[in-house]
Amino acid sequence: MIEVHSARWLADAIDDRREFTLLDTRPVDSYESWRVPGAVSFPFGPTEALSDEQLATLREVAPSERPVLTICGKGVTSANLAVRMDRAGWDDVAAVSGGMRDWNDLYETAVFEPSDDLVVVQFGRRGKGCLSYLVGSRSAGEAVVVDPGRHVDQYLAAAAERDLTITAVLDTHVHADHISGGRALADRLGVPYRLGEGAIERDVAIDYAPLADGETLAVGDTDLTALSTPGHTSELVSYRLGDHAVLTGDALFVDSVGRTELQFGEEGAAEGARMAHQTLHEVFGALPEDLTVLPGHVHVDSDGTWATAEPGSLVGARLGDVLDGLALYGLDEAAFVDRMTGDLPEKPANYERVIRINRGVDEPADATETVTLETGRNNCAV
Structure with missing residues (x-):
């Protein structure tokens, strides 16, 4: 089962300078307007499957030996990406519950x-x-x-x-x-x-x-x-x-x-x-x-x-x-x-x-x- 972390957990991880990759699955314009510090843009849909090209990109920006977190607007598309990455061989991947809406609060x-x-x-x-x-x-x-x-x-x-x-x-x-x-x-x-x-x-x-x-x-x-x-x-x-x-x-x-x-x-x-x-x-x-x-x-x-x-x-x-x-x-x-x-x-x-x-x-x-x-x-x- 994929782990789920709260926005508070994410903030503490950033403040403690823990090592991880944060993938933001929102559309590019939303990402460019406002995001969590250090997040990497990786637009992804709620039912989308990972293509070979996307997998190659992920291996480059989110190496499997490093913990990975996914975040989106409210926790839907990020959960989908986390599940797909887990199935594709990433050992330590989790989603941020509530997404940017919880980050906003x-x-x-x-x-x-x-x-x-x-x-x-x-x-x-x-x-x-x-x-x-x-x-x-x-x-x-x-x-x-x-x-x-x-x-x-x-x-x-x-x-x-x-x-x-x-x-x-x-x-x-x-x-x-x-x-x-x-x-x-x-x-x-x-x-x-x-x-x-x-x-x-x-x-x-x-x-x-x-x-x-x-x-x-x-x-x-x-x-x-x-x-x-x-x-x-x-x-x-x-x-x-x-x-x-x-x-x-x-x-x-x-x-x-x-x-x-x-x-x-x-x-x-x-x-x-x-x-x-x-x-x-x-x-x-x-x-x-x-x-x-x-x-x-x-x-x-x-x-x-x-x-x-x-x-x-x-x-x-x-x-x-x-x-x-x-x-x-x-x-x-x-x-x-x-x-x-x-x-x-x-x-x-x-x-x-x-x-x-x-x-x-x-x-x-x-x-x-x-x-x-x-x-x-x-x-x-x-």
Whole structure:
């Protein structure tokens, strides 16, 4: 019988630098758009048999003396290939259950402790690069969650592990690349769900308590201050954690800024870019340089690697260093807008429908569609 390994097993094997060959059976265009690091493309069908030519190729790219794993979109074609290879003489071949869909739902955590009292747990979604946070005070025994994904149990577990009670759930904005777990988590706990007051302009139909620019929430003795930082979206707010950090959502990443046409469209992208220019220079440029930037995403390359960190390590950097290293910072408005609206990368998968769901004006048909809608990397940066 062919062995089956989970996406978690695969991630641990990669991190432990175990020796194996990973064969990706999806179509070439899917592979080239997004894959697990180190995967080799070998398109294969759910009922296909191995030809002599394919066997020759496999012996070249996946020698039989080395363990082989197969992966596909959801675990069907990869299982077929694993069975065929086993019958053809490979001794150690296994399939990854759930395929890229399970890889897409895998999280890693890192901890940032800016003071004796404060603890910030960063949740990094390994395949997509989405980042979310539990921000807590040990002395008060309280915490807030920022930008939660739909897998809400992990925030409850992290809070319980640290004897923290979640008192509020915050989103920085209406997300375009993943379905928010904000309202669901807030409802489950019976606590407020907060968005920036500009969300009224997005016709958000989900119940939320608006946060005004400059309004504060207490995390123990430290203020968490909402800062209006539009550009990527009109209602986007960042959250300054005292003199320690700023949680920037999609307004500012450690190596880029958020694109503007996902809300505003191609025709309105320039207006969004002008907002982003003002945010970058007048808001972030006026903050203390020693604040740690904790962004809403890490860029995931098409080969599946994280651009600015390793999975499981903290994605964050000193604000002054982020701005110094950002080619967009310091440009005049016209040049900035040109750069922001020029040659843009591929948009997030299904972003228009994801936005409608996060606004509360639509909902997924079922759990399968929810997973499908989020498939792929985040693609929210310029």
